[in-house]
Amino acid sequence: MSQYKIIFTGPVGAGKTTAIASISDSAPIQTDASASDMTKSRKAATTVAMDYGIMKLSGGEKLHLYGTPGQERFDFMWDILKTGGIGLILLLDNTRADPFQDMRFFLEAFKDFIEETHVAIGVTQMDLSSTPTIEAYHMQLQSLGINPPVFAADARNKNDISILIQALLYSLDPGLQE
Numbered sequence: 001m002s003q004y005k006i007i008f009t010g011p012v013g014a015g016k017t018t019a020i021a022s023i024s025d026s027a028p029i030q031t032d033a034s035a036s037d038m039t040k041s042r043k044a045a046t047t048v049a050m051d052y053g054i055m056k057l058s059g060g061e062k063l064h065l066y067g068t069p070g071q072e073r074f075d076f077m078w079d080i081l082k083t084g085g086i087g088l089i090l091l092l093d094n095t096r097a098d099p100f101q102d103m104r105f106f107l108e109a110f111k112d113f114i115e116e117t118h119v120a121i122g123v124t125q126m127d128l129s130s131t132p133t134i135e136a137y138h139m140q141l142q143s144l145g146i147n148p149p150v151f152a153a154d155a156r157n158k159n160d161i162s163i164l165i166q167a168l169l170y171s172l173d174p175g176l177q178e
Contacts, residue, residue, distance in 0.1 A: 005064045005084050006165065008051070009110060010091035011102045012070035015124040015155025017051045019091060020065045023161040024053025028065075050081055055165070063165065078109065087168045088119040091155065092137075095125045099132065100140050107144065119146075120168035122153030122160070 008016045021028050029052040051067030066081045068074075082088075090106050092099045103121070107114065123137060132140075137150045149167035153160040 002061045003064060004061065004086045005066060006087055006089060006168065007082050007085045007110075007113075008065060008067040008089045008091060009078065009106055010070060011093060011096060011106070013096075014070065014091040014093040014102075015122075015153075016067035016070065016091055018155040019089070019122070019153075019161045019164075020051045020053040020067050022156055022158045023055055023165070024065060025056045026054050028053035050077060075109070082110065082113045085113065085117065087117045087172055088114055089164055089168060090119055090121045091153070092121065092123050093125050094123050094132065095129045099123070100137075103137070103140065104144070107146070114146075118168060118171040119148045120164050120171065121148055121150040122155075122164045123150065124153055124155050126152040127154070 008019060010016055017028075029050075050069070051065075053065040055063040055065060057063060066085070068078050068081050088110055090103070090110075092103055092106075096102055107119070110119070121137065121141075123134065134150055134152055138147075141147060141150065149164075149171060151160070151164060151167065153164055155161065
């Protein structure tokens with residue numbers, strides 16, 4: 001039985017904890033604490049170490065899903081969590097002041113990891129803010145010289161998160177079958 005590790009990252013409030021909870025086949029482990037800085041204007045609690053869930057695949061394989069804290073002050077956890085990972089899901093909140101800046105920041109922060117593996121991007125909160133568009137994200141990514149899969153994603157929707165994970169897995173191995 002094979003086991004693999006996927007990392008979820010992105011800014012505070014992008015939906016990492018929710019995405020892992022929506023797709024995990026067991027109750028996820030969450031390390032939330034009361035927000036004590038400017039984060040509390042967005043939400044009452046925030047991830048301080050990691051989120052963890054398991055997704056069971058046909059054939060007995062397991063995907064271990066790890067969510068990073070979104071705050072840069074917890075970036076020491078990013079290096080710990082990405083060790084042994086096969087790829088990255090980057091979630092971006094479309095309602096934030098500059099989601100492209102968030103995207104560039106996290107792509108740079110995880111650049112070496114992405115170069116060794118792959119990344120798929122999910123844009124959340126598009127129901128609350130339809131701009132920038134997915135096409136605009138593609139254009140920004142092209143200007144950075146990369147072309148990862150990018151989707152609108154509702155972190156609460158298991159199917160949306162499943163599509164993101166499948167896109168990541170297919171980019172790792174285009175010969176994969178459903």
